[in-house]
Amino acid sequence: MSKNMSVVNIETINEDNRKKLEEQSFEEAVLALTEKLELANSLLKTMLETTHEFLVFGLDRDYRYLSFNNRHKEMAKDQWGADIAIGTRILDIINSNEERDNLRGFFDRVLAGEQFSSLEEYEGDSGNVIVGKNHWAPIKNSNGEIIGILCFMQDVTEHRSFIKEMLKEKNSLDQNMESLSFYDQLTGVYNRKFYEKELQRMDEEQYYPLSIIFMNINGMSKINSEYGHAVGDILMRKAVQVLKYGVRGDDVVARYEGDEFVVLMPRTEGAKVERALERFKKSLDEVKVQSIKLSVSFGFYTKYDESDNTESVIKAAQRQLERQKELDYI
Structure with a gap:
C-alpha cells in the first residue's frame, strides 16, 4: 500500500452518518412539535375570543x-x-x-x-x-x-x-349551593341580601298590594340542645322546602335571620294571603323528624301603595308574628 494512501475507517463513517441522521431527526421533531404547539395556542386563542x-x-x-x-x-x-x-x-x-x-x-x-x-x-x-x-x-x-x-x-x-x-332545578342541596352569593348555605333559599334587593325592586305600583310574610320555626334552640344541630338542620330544611314549593313563581322566599324566614307576595292581599298561609300550615303539619313535630308561626302585613312606609309594614308583620308565636308555642 502506498504511503500517501489513507486508510478509510468504515465504522467511523457509519457513526458520523448515524449522528447526522439523529441530529436531523431531532431537529425535525422539534420543528414538528413547535408547529403543533403554535397550532394549539392558535386554536386556544381562537376559542377564547x-x-x-x-x-x-x-x-x-x-x-x-x-x-x-x-x-x-x-x-x-x-x-x-x-x-x-x-x-x-x-x-x-x-x-x-x-x-x-x-x-x-x-x-x-x-x-x-x-x-x-x-x-x-x-x-x-x-x-x-x-x-x-x-x-x-x-x-x-x-x-x-x-x-x-x-x-x-x-x-x-x-x-x-x-x-x-x-x-x-336543584332537587337537593349540594356543595355548589354554598358559593351562590344570593342563597342561604344551609337551607338553599334566598338569603337576606337578595330579599332586600327584591323588596326594593318590588316597591313599585305594579307590584301593589305587596304582602310581606314572616315565618318562625318555633323551639329550634331547644331542638338543637336536646337532639343536636344536625337534627335541627334537617327539620329546618324540610320546613323551608315546604314553604319554597308552596309559593308562586313571582313570590320570593328568603332566610331573614336564624330560624326566621320571609316571603314576598306581590299583588296579593287579605283573603289570598290567608289561604296561602292555611296551605302552608297544612303541609307543614305533616313535617316530622324522628319524634319531633314541626311548630311554625306566621305574621304578615300588606303594603297597598307608595304612601305606606315599607319599614313600618315590615315591623307590623313582625309584631303580628311575635303575637302568633305566643299562641302557637308555649
Missing part, C-alpha cells in the same frame, strides 16, 4: 394572569380601572377589600381542588351592574398537580329569572 358569552381568565398559584380573553380584559378596565397583562397579579388591581377577600376565597377553594359555580354582582366605573355566573375549576399538570385557576364568567344580567331557575 369566540366565546362571546363568556369572560375567561386563568391564574397561576400566585394569582397572576396566565391567560385571558378580550372580554375579561375590557371588564378589568371598566370594573377595576386596570390594564391587565400576562403576569399581572389580580389581587393587586382590586381596591375593594370586600371584593378582594371574596375572590381570594374562591381562588383558594379552587387551588384546594374544588370545582364549583358562583353567582356574583360586579359594578363598573360607568355605574353599570353586571350579574355573572362564574364557573371555577383547577388547572392541573400531567401529574395531576394543581398549578392554577380557570374561570369562565357568563353574563346573566339580562336574565334575572335565571337566578330563580337555577335554584328550581
Whole structure:
C-alpha cells in the first residue's frame, strides 16, 4: 500500500452518518412539535375570543394572569380601572377589600381542588351592574398537580329569572349551593341580601298590594340542645322546602335571620294571603323528624301603595308574628 494512501475507517463513517441522521431527526421533531404547539395556542386563542358569552381568565398559584380573553380584559378596565397583562397579579388591581377577600376565597377553594359555580354582582366605573355566573375549576399538570385557576364568567344580567331557575332545578342541596352569593348555605333559599334587593325592586305600583310574610320555626334552640344541630338542620330544611314549593313563581322566599324566614307576595292581599298561609300550615303539619313535630308561626302585613312606609309594614308583620308565636308555642 502506498504511503500517501489513507486508510478509510468504515465504522467511523457509519457513526458520523448515524449522528447526522439523529441530529436531523431531532431537529425535525422539534420543528414538528413547535408547529403543533403554535397550532394549539392558535386554536386556544381562537376559542377564547369566540366565546362571546363568556369572560375567561386563568391564574397561576400566585394569582397572576396566565391567560385571558378580550372580554375579561375590557371588564378589568371598566370594573377595576386596570390594564391587565400576562403576569399581572389580580389581587393587586382590586381596591375593594370586600371584593378582594371574596375572590381570594374562591381562588383558594379552587387551588384546594374544588370545582364549583358562583353567582356574583360586579359594578363598573360607568355605574353599570353586571350579574355573572362564574364557573371555577383547577388547572392541573400531567401529574395531576394543581398549578392554577380557570374561570369562565357568563353574563346573566339580562336574565334575572335565571337566578330563580337555577335554584328550581336543584332537587337537593349540594356543595355548589354554598358559593351562590344570593342563597342561604344551609337551607338553599334566598338569603337576606337578595330579599332586600327584591323588596326594593318590588316597591313599585305594579307590584301593589305587596304582602310581606314572616315565618318562625318555633323551639329550634331547644331542638338543637336536646337532639343536636344536625337534627335541627334537617327539620329546618324540610320546613323551608315546604314553604319554597308552596309559593308562586313571582313570590320570593328568603332566610331573614336564624330560624326566621320571609316571603314576598306581590299583588296579593287579605283573603289570598290567608289561604296561602292555611296551605302552608297544612303541609307543614305533616313535617316530622324522628319524634319531633314541626311548630311554625306566621305574621304578615300588606303594603297597598307608595304612601305606606315599607319599614313600618315590615315591623307590623313582625309584631303580628311575635303575637302568633305566643299562641302557637308555649
